[in-house]
Amino acid sequence: MAWLELRVVTTKQYAEAIGDFLNEEGALAITLRDGKDQPILEPGVGETPLWQDVDVVALFDASADLEPVREQLYTQFDNLQVKIDPLEDQDWTATWREHFEPMLFADRLWVHADWHEVNVSESQVKMLLNPGLAFGTGTHPTTAMCLNWLAANLKTGSDVIDFGCGSGILAIAALKLGASHVRCVDIDPQALDAMHYNAEQNELNLSCYQAVLPDQLETQAADVLVANILANPLIHLAPKFASLVKSKGMLVLSGILVEQVERVQKAYLNDFDIVKLEQKDEWVCLVAERKAY
Structure with a gap:
């Protein structure tokens, strides 16, 4: 199945409102990402990201007409860029998961998502933690x-x-x-x-x-x-x-x-x-x- 990815380059002032707007327009998933690799604490559960520059990335069904959505974004919000690209299902899955590799700490503790198999030695332990959409792509x-x-x-x-x-x-x-x-x-x-x-x-x-x-x-x-x-x-x-x-x-x-x-x-x-x-x-x-x- 094919998808459409709509990416809005904006600032923290508008990120939450843009996410709400895209959700109302039928977005199937919304991801908030650091726009310029700004080193801050990862946002907590239910919090708005604190990055100054934010990419709001929304996933829509391939049949969606996103041109009116683009026009509304430019009408309602200032200082943003909007890009729409087709995305194949396997590409979306790969993009979503490729950043969440298992992580080893002090050669003893593995942290991994549920789509990874991790083999541990007798001296090691592992814990399962699936990242949420708004948590970035790695351990801070x-x-x-x-x-x-x-x-x-x-x-x-x-x-x-x-x-x-x-x-x-x-x-x-x-x-x-x-x-x-x-x-x-x-x-x-x-x-x-x-x-x-x-x-x-x-x-x-x-x-x-x-x-x-x-x-x-x-x-x-x-x-x-x-x-x-x-x-x-x-x-x-x-x-x-x-x-x-x-x-x-x-x-x-x-x-x-x-x-x-x-x-x-x-x-x-x-x-x-x-x-x-x-x-x-x-x-x-x-x-x-x-x-x-």
């Missing part, structure tokens, strides 16, 4: 650094908190790597739904994790707290995180731009010893140990 550096740390350092039987869990990738990775229990926290209820769904896909029992809003989080300290969010929330949450990590426990913070590292470190120095700063592209992951108390 901030996520990758957290996954690498977990795969290389997490001790079997650890109690873990994943603060800002999103899809649950870090929480599920921790459980696959031997954590005894993970508390998943997010301000977005849709993220908690995504965590439950992905945990079920990985055949994880509800007894080994909780997925809650911040005000529902149990307050006992954990062996490890990982938070892949943004610098300003990390700074604001420093006292809370200090209370949630056991004496000599580990803290893994990501979502920090290089120029923000000094401010984040300063917020944590009273209660934590900085163990490691890892940089990937423009992003930094901070690893710290809770001071003895």
Whole structure:
């Protein structure tokens, strides 16, 4: 079966409205993509992408008349470009899947989609995570650094908190790597739904994790707290995180731009010893140990 692909080159100001318009015009699928490879955090469940330049890509049946749709786009929105191309079914499938290759972290943890077969060694584990339409085509550096740390350092039987869990990738990775229990926290209820769904896909029992809003989080300290969010929330949450990590426990913070590292470190120095700063592209992951108390 053949399709038509309509691509709109626009900005974040109009991306959501254009997506809604194309949906109303009968689009079968809509993908939001980074228009200029801008390094930002991948959007969470239900969020609008934060890229400055956005490509809105819509899939239509080959019989659709898209010229009136093109004209309406130019009438309703400013500063955009619209391109319409035929697309064969096998091309669409290949385009959709070719970017989601299995990924290996610290030679121990495989992350893969359900259309891939992954053979693991006795020392390796694997987790299933299918990407959503709006999540881009790869693991963001901030996520990758957290996954690498977990795969290389997490001790079997650890109690873990994943603060800002999103899809649950870090929480599920921790459980696959031997954590005894993970508390998943997010301000977005849709993220908690995504965590439950992905945990079920990985055949994880509800007894080994909780997925809650911040005000529902149990307050006992954990062996490890990982938070892949943004610098300003990390700074604001420093006292809370200090209370949630056991004496000599580990803290893994990501979502920090290089120029923000000094401010984040300063917020944590009273209660934590900085163990490691890892940089990937423009992003930094901070690893710290809770001071003895």
